[in-house]
Amino acid sequence: MSLLSEIQNHEFRNLFWLKTKDGNIRLATLNSDPGRKVYTERLVKIKGKEYRTFDPYKSKLAAAIRKKMKSFPFSEGSKILYLGAASGTTVSHVSDIIGKNGVIYAVEFSSRSIRDLISVSERRTNITPIHADARFPEEYSFLVSNVDIVYEDVAQPNQAEILNVNVQSYLKSGGYFFLAIKARSIDVTKDPKIIFREVKEELKSKGLIIRETIDLESYEKDHVMVVGQMP
Ligand SMILES: C[S@@+](CC[C@H](N)C(=O)[O-])C[C@H]1O[C@@H](n2cnc3c(N)ncnc32)[C@H](O)[C@@H]1O
Known part of the structure; x- marks a missing residue:
């Protein structure tokens, strides 16, 4: 298993599929306020960009x-x-x-x-x-x-x-x-x-x-x- 997170475009614009280090696939958006969380989402950096997991149990x-x-x-x-x-x-x-x-x-x-x-x-x-x-x-x-x-x-x-x-x-x-x-x-x-x-x-x-x-x-x-x- 890769030890790096991976990112892929979702079919909808400005949405992403994020494969985390533990192998889970999560929905994500690109964080327009890097370094800051709004709730309990995870922040993940990939190739200089920061993504926020978009939690289906919270949204x-x-x-x-x-x-x-x-x-x-x-x-x-x-x-x-x-x-x-x-x-x-x-x-x-x-x-x-x-x-x-x-x-x-x-x-x-x-x-x-x-x-x-x-x-x-x-x-x-x-x-x-x-x-x-x-x-x-x-x-x-x-x-x-x-x-x-x-x-x-x-x-x-x-x-x-x-x-x-x-x-x-x-x-x-x-x-x-x-x-x-x-x-x-x-x-x-x-x-x-x-x-x-x-x-x-x-x-x-x-x-x-x-x-x-x-x-x-x-x-x-x-x-x-x-x-x-x-x-
Ligand atoms: C289920 S929560 C919303 C969660 C939010 N949409 C999210 O996904 O982050 C419902 C919210 O609607 C607000 N609300 C309920 N009736 C309202 C009304 N008539 N006008 C404005 N806000 C209202 C409540 O105060 C509550 O914060």
Whole structure:
């Protein structure tokens, strides 16, 4: 076995497969803030570049990629509205992927999480933290307009409605949305499959197009990632 780590391009731009010294294959992004971690990820240097492992147990975006999601519109310069940013785990990897010319409007309503997110954004200038409630998108209308992607991971009962009001306000025509649905946040007594179907029907009834649904099982119980588009 090689004692060196190896890196290979993933089929999606600015994502990598990292083979670590112990032989494990991990997803990774190129660290745009070398020497710094944002959570418990590993930093690995290869040929003068530093990569951060992208943990599918900590990020539903990484889990969806590992579960073979087909849509990946994130690229250099993307403009993203991210709802439920927490302390910036997934946001920081998206920041690596979209580079200096992109922007992530990262909305979070918990005071504690937003403090962590602000310190991450001080070192990663493509993150604009917004301390607001995503149920009321007008609160950030002075900052956000016409984004390429809306990503939502809020774990709330009304997550479909929150997605819809934000998408209708800010997503450009043809833009993508990503909705991480946690069945238990909606109804603990109902079959998750019925919940997922109802959420998708609700989004379709608002005129949105559903492109794919990725089951995140093995990383997150009773969660799916729904990917869709604004017509
Ligand atoms: C599951 S965590 C998000 C994890 C994060 N997306 C990641 O991958 O790093 C859900 C977050 O959504 C936030 N949240 C829930 N409802 C919200 C709302 N209405 N507006 C803004 N943030 C909200 C919570 O405070 C929490 O930090």
